[in-house]
Structure formats: structure tokens, C-alpha cells
Amino acid sequence: xxxxxxxxxxxxxxxxxxxxxxxxxxxxxxxxxxxxxxxxxxxxxxxxxxxxxxxxxxxxxxxxxxxxxxxxxxxxxxxxxxxxxxxxxxxxxxxxxxxxxxxxxxxxxxxxxxxxxxxxxxxxxxxxxxxxxxxxxxxxxxxxxxxxxxxxxxxxxxxxxxxxxxxxxxxxxxxxxxxxxxxxxxxxxxxxxxxxxxxxxxxxxxxxxxxxxxxxxxxxxxxxxxxxxxxxxxxxxxxxxxxxxxxxxxxxxxxxxxxxxxxxxxxxxxxx
DNA sequence: CCCGGAACCTGAAGGC
DNA sequence: TGCCTTCAGGTTCCGG
Numbered sequence: 001x002x003x004x005x006x007x008x009x010x011x012x013x014x015x016x017x018x019x020x021x022x023x024x025x026x027x028x029x030x031x032x033x034x035x036x037x038x039x040x041x042x043x044x045x046x047x048x049x050x051x052x053x054x055x056x057x058x059x060x061x062x063x064x065x066x067x068x069x070x071x072x073x074x075x076x077x078x079x080x081x082x083x084x085x086x087x088x089x090x091x092x093x094x095x096x097x098x099x100x101x102x103x104x105x106x107x108x109x110x111x112x113x114x115x116x117x118x119x120x121x122x123x124x125x126x127x128x129x130x131x132x133x134x135x136x137x138x139x140x141x142x143x144x145x146x147x148x149x150x151x152x153x154x155x156x157x158x159x160x161x162x163x164x165x166x167x168x169x170x171x172x173x174x175x176x177x178x179x180x181x182x183x184x185x186x187x188x189x190x191x192x193x194x195x196x197x198x199x200x201x202x203x204x205x206x207x208x209x210x211x212x213x214x215x216x217x218x219x220x221x222x223x224x225x226x227x228x229x230x231x232x233x234x235x236x237x238x239x240x241x242x243x244x245x246x247x248x249x250x251x252x253x254x255x256x257x258x259x260x261x262x263x264x265x266x267x268x269x270x271x272x
Numbered sequence: 273c274c275c276g277g278a279a280c281c282t283g284a285a286g287g288c
Numbered sequence: 289t290g291c292c293t294t295c296a297g298g299t300t301c302c303g304g
Contacts, residue, residue, distance in 0.1 A: 001297060059298075077297050078282080091282095110281050112298070151275060160299080168297060217296065218283095237296090256276070258297060 002075040003059060004132070004165030005208035005229060006219050010081055011056045013222045017083055017102065018063070022050045025097040033093040033106065035114045042117050046071060046096075057125045058164030072116045072124050073106065079113030081106060083222035109218060128164040132201050137163075139198040146186040146194060153189065154182035155256055157201075166201065169214060169236040172261050174200040176235045181267045182253075182260050207232065235261040 002010070026043045028034060034042050045067070053064035061081075063071040075081070082089060082105040089107040094115070096104040106113065116124050129145070130137050145163065149156045156162060157171040166174070175182050177200035180193055189197065213219055213227030216237055220226060230237070234244050239252035243263035253260050 003298090074298080076281095076299075109283065110297090112281065114299095149274080155276085158298085257278075259295070 001077050001167055001169065001217060002079065002213075002219055003167035003170055004056075005170070005205055005211075006213035006227065007056050007059050007061055007075070007165075008209050009213040009227060010075075010222060011054055011061055014081065014083065014104075015054050017222075018051050018098065018104065019054055020051065021098040021100055021102070023047050023096055024099050027095040027097075028093075029095070030093040030108075030111065032111060033108070033113060033115055036116045036118065042115075045069065045117055057121075057131070058128045058160055059167070060125050062121060062125075069117060069119050070121045072118065072121065074114050075108070076110070076112035076114070078110040078218045079106065079108040080218060080220050081222050082220070082224065085224065104222075127161050129160065129162040130164065132163050132165060133205060137198075139195045142198045142201075143191065143194045146189055149186040150188075151186060152183045152255060153180060153186045153197075154260055156186040158256075158258075163201075165205075168258050168260075169216065169230075169233070170201075170204050170208065172236040173204045173233060176200075176262060176267060177204060179266055179268075181269045182255060182262050183270055235263060237261065 023046050026046050028039050031039055050066040051063050052066055055062040059074060061073045065071060084102050085105055089105055091107045091109040092105050093108050093113065094106040118124060130141065146156060154171050154175060157166050158168060174197060178193065178196040180197060208214060208229035211227060211229035212221060214229035215226035216230045235250045238250045239261055241250050243250055243266055246265050248263055248265040250261050251264050
């Protein structure tokens, strides 16, 4: 599942290969993947544009174009970007061709992935909360966000309008490292817990970026390599396995229809 | 506004 | 072998 570390890795991998090149052709194989504008206009306005920059915001990937417009991609749960793949991917939804002969394939088995071509990036990413790795994201900022919510802390961490980029797996990992039960109400955390959580969020995300993302499911890097971040996960996707700290079996509960993994001994307490 | 649940989608994996 | 259920989960929509 591409979350912040996976999208950051894809951005870093693609940066040297696409920046400075022009789109010469775009094939849309699944019309559902284009959210805005219509397909014909999307292709027409993209072809001929040079990529001036590549950025990440939350889980969104943003291609800055020479016209001033931007191509924005969201991989959702199962999307991947493949650069010059050897074989045709059976789940290819769109193919971009560049002026140096290279091509970029947007593949997505579950068909949730989407793209926009917009003049103003803010119309797509405008409601996102702060970047958790930006200097301005301090423990004080986190405390303020959490103090306004009484939903379970796990659900709040995954809310993109509050903090951008954290998804199911990294929320579980951050809460484990901070020794906080996922069902605790967000506004019940004390200052020490907020500081621990702030530090845990940054550690978990930075470590995962260093490991080039987590290949738990369909995620691959543009060159086809897998990320290795999942091998150092403590609880995420590890139901029944022993906690690496105390040996207690990792528990799995459902929260908002999402698997939530935690250690009942290292993350004690329940709601309230 | 806040919160929780369902829906969208499809393949893998496990049970019987 | 084959059918059925569960799991995976980012985002959006809807009802309370």
C-alpha cells in the first residue's frame, strides 16, 4: 500500500529519469483512471509538456509541467509506476511516452488509482494536513490536532486532513513504538505520550524511506525492485506473531473496517 | 463539524 | 477440484 514512504521512494527514483523530458504520447487503457479533465483534453494538454519538477504531497505525486499546469497521480492501494518495464503489465491502466524513448506505465489491479491534470494543484491537495517530516510539524502542533478529536488515535493518525501521508501500516507501527493503544481517544493522550508519538511517527517514516518502502502487497519501485521496510515492521501485518519486544502474540482487531495490529502488553489500556 | 460504517474494486489465500 | 469467505485498504459518501 503506497503511503508516504512509498510515494517518496517512487518520487526519488523517478526524479532523475523524467525531469527535463517531454511527454510525446499518452495512452489511456482504462478511462476510469482519469478524473479530470476529460480523456481527450487530458491527453491533448499533456503531450508536448516538459516535466519541470517532481514532488510529493501526502500520498500524491505531482509532475510540474512547463505550461504551469500539473499532472497529479494517486496510487491508492494497489497502483504502481513502472519505468521501462521489460514486459507488458496485465494491469496497465495508462502509459506515458517521453521524448527520449522511455515510457512510464501506471499499473493498478484494483483500479482505485486516479490522475488529474490541473492548473491549480491546491484544488486537489488543498485540504491536506501538514507534512509529518516538515520542520514545522512539532510536538506542539500534533498536540493541538489531537486535542480537538475524540475518535480513536489510530483513526485520527490516518486522517489525511489532519496529517498528510500516514496510512494503516505506519499508524500501527508508530503507535507501537510510542506504546499507545490504537483505540485510545486522541484527546486523552498526555503531553509525554504526544511527544513519544511525534518522535515515533518521524522515526517510523524516516526508517521506511531509508528502506525504500514496504512491499507488503503490490508495491514495487519503478525499476521493479521491492522495498524492504516491511521486514522491520514490529506489528503491522503480523497478527499472531510474537511482539519483538516482549514476546506476547500480536493482536489483530478491526477498526473502521481496517486491520489494526498491536501488542496488548506494550500498548496497554483501552478507550478513554 | 465530528464520527463511524459502507461502498468502490479485484486478487490472493484459507476453509470445507 | 471448486465454491465461499475473508483480507488487503485510500478515499469518498452518507446517515446519525
